[in-house]
C-alpha cells in the first residue's frame with residue numbers, strides 16, 4: 008500500500024474512532040478505555056465478535072473458549088528479569104553530562120529491579136482456587152456487580168517498603184517525608200539559630216478575608232501610581248544595599264524619564280522582591296501538621312470550577328485561602344462503598360505520598376475532609392493539561408511533536424516511571440489521559456488509582472495474587488492479555504512503548520475493540536511470537552489453548568521506518584519498549600540511557616513544548632484584568648495607610664481580599 012493510501016486509511020480509521028472517543032474528558036469516557044469496567048466490557052465484547060464473520064472471529068472464539076477452560080499451572084514462575092536487569096551494554100554511548108549525573112544518582116538508590124536479581128527462582132505451587140476464581144469470573148453473569156470487591160480482595164498485599172517508626176514521624180519538620188513542603192525560594196535558617204518564640208512569630212490572619220465588598224469605584228486611580236504600587240517600601244528593602252540601582256524603585260515623577268529597558272528591568276526587580284516577600288510571609292505562618300491536628304476542612308479551599316469527573320472521583324480546581332495556591336481537588340466517590348473507605352483511594356493516596364516528591368509525578372498537598380464524614384478530598388498540585396487533550400488539540404490543527412519535543416516528553420515520562428519502579432510501585436494504568444502537562448511543559452504522571460506495590464520475585468505467593476484485569480485495553484501489555492499468573496514492571500513499560508508511538512503518530516497505536524481483537528492487532532503489527540524467542544509464553548493460559556495465526560513481524564518497522572517517523576535508533580528504542588517477551592523489554596533505566604536521546608536533534612527544554620489554554624481554566628477571570636484591578640486597590644490602600652499595606656503584603660493578603668473602607672488587621 009502506498010504511503011498516502013496508508014495515511015488516508017489510517018486517518019479514516021482514526022476519525023471513526025475519534026468520534027466515538029471525543030467525550031473522553033468526563034464520565035462519558037469510552038468504555039474500552041476503562042480497565043475497571045472490563046468485566047462488563049468482556050461480556051459485551053464476546054457478543055461483538057460472535058456476530059462477526061471474519062478471521063478474527065475464529066481466533067476470538069478460541070480465545071474465549073480458552074478462558075472458559077483454564078488449564079492448571081505447575082510450571083516455574085519466573086517473571087523476574089534478573090539477569091537482564093543486571094546487564095548494561097558496555098559499548099553504549101554514555102550520553103551528556105547531566106544524564107551521567109542522573110545515572111550516578113540512580114546507582115545510589117537501590118532499585119528493586121536490580122534488587123530482584125539476587126532473588127532465587129522458585130517453583131510455583133499449584134493454585135486450583137486461583138483458577139476456580141477466574142473461572143467463576145468468566146462464567147458468572149453477575150460478576151460485574153461483585154467484581155470490584157473480588158478484585159480488591161485479590162489485590163491485597165503487604166508493602167515491601169518499611170513503614171516509618173512513630174517516633175520518627177513525631178519529629179518531622181519542613182521537607183520531611185511527612186511534613187509540609189517548604190515554599191520554594193525561602194532560605195532555611197541555620198541549624199543552630201535561635202528558635203522563634205510564639206510571641207515573636209507574626210500574627211496570622213485567622214479568618215480569610217472574603218472579597219465580598221471589593222470597592223469597584225476606583226477607576227479614577229492614577230495609572231502611573233498603579234503601575235508602581237507594588238514598590239511600596241521597596242526603598243526600605245534596598246537601604247542596606249544600593250549597589251544595584253534596580254533595588255530601588257524610582258520616584259513616580261522620575262519614572263517617565265526612564266528608558267523602556269530600564270522600566271522593564273525595574274519591573275522585573277519588583278516582581279522578584281514581591282515573590283520573596285510573599286514566600287517569607289508564607290514561611291512564617293504557623294505550620295499545619297495533619298499528623299498532629301488531623302485533616303483540614305475543605306472550607307480552607309475555595310472551589311473555582313469542575314475539571315473532570317473520572318471513574319473514581321470528581322476533580323475540581325480550587326484555591327487555598329491561606330496561601331492562594333491553586334490546586335486540583337479530587338473528591339473520592341464514596342456513595343457506592345459499603346465497606347468503608349475505598350481501597351483504590353487509599354492506594355492512590357498512599358502511592359502518591361510515597362512517590363509524589365518527584366518532579367514528573369503529581370504531588371499531593373494534603374487530604375481534606377468535607378461536610379459529611381464520607382466526603383474526602385485529595386489536594387494535588389494543579390497541572391493545566393492532560394496529554395490526551397493536548398494531542399487531540401494538536402491533531403485538530405494538523406500539528407505533530409517535533410523530534411526534540413518527543414524526546415523531552417519521553418525523558419520526563421521515563422524519569423517518573425524509573426522513580427516509581429525504584430520505589431516498588433507499579434502504576435498499572437499508564438495512558439495519555441493520565442499524563443498531565445503544565446503550562447511550562449513539565450510532564451507529570453497522575454491517577455494512581457490502580458497502582459500497587461509489588462514484591463520480590465522470590466515471594467511468588469504474594470505476586471500471584473495480582474489481578475490480570477488492569478491497564479486500559481489499548482495500553483495493556485501482551486502478557487496481560489494472554490493472562491499471566493504474575494507480572495511486574497514490564498507491564499508499565501509496554502504502556503510507555505504505546506505512549507511513545509502515540510507521541511509520534513498523534514493517535515493510539517493499538518486500538519482494539521475487545522481483548523481478542525487487541526491481541527490480533529498486536530500480533531499483526533509485531534508478528535506472532537514463538538516459543539523460541541519467548542519460552543515463558545507457554546505458561547500463559549490463553550497461549551496454551553488458542554491456536555493463533557502466524558503473522559510475520561515487520562509491521563511496526565514498516566510503519567515507523569517506512570514512513571520515516573523515527574530514525575534507526577529511535578525505532579530501536581520503540582521496539583525495545585514493545586518487546587513481546589517481557590524479559591527482553593527495556594526497563595525505564597535502560598530506556599533513559601538509550602542513544603536516541605544523545606543524537607541530534609536533542610531534547611528541547613520543557614518550555615519549548617506546546618501549550619494551549621487549558622479547558623479547566625476557561626471560566627477563570629483573565630489574569631491581566633485581575634492584576635490591574637488589584638494594582639489599583641493596592642495603590643489606594645498604600646495611600647490611605649502605608650503601614651497596613653505593608654502588613655498586608657507581609658501576610659500575603661491581597662488587596663482585593665479586604666474591604667478598603669473598614670479594613671482591620673487582628674493582632
Ligand SMILES: Nc1ncnc2c1ncn2[C@@H]1O[C@H](COP(=O)(O)OP(=O)(O)OP(=O)(O)O)[C@@H](O)[C@H]1O
Pocket residue numbers: 036314315316317318319320321322335337369387388389390391392393440441443453454455456623
Ligand atoms: N493534579 C491535577 N491537575 C489538573 N487536572 C487533574 C489533576 N488530576 C486529575 N486531573 C484531571 O481530572 C481527570 C480525572 O482524574 P483521575 O484520572 O485522577 O480520576 P479517575 O477517577 O481515576 O479517572 P479515570 O476515569 O481516568 O480513571 C484527569 O484526566 C485530569 O484531566
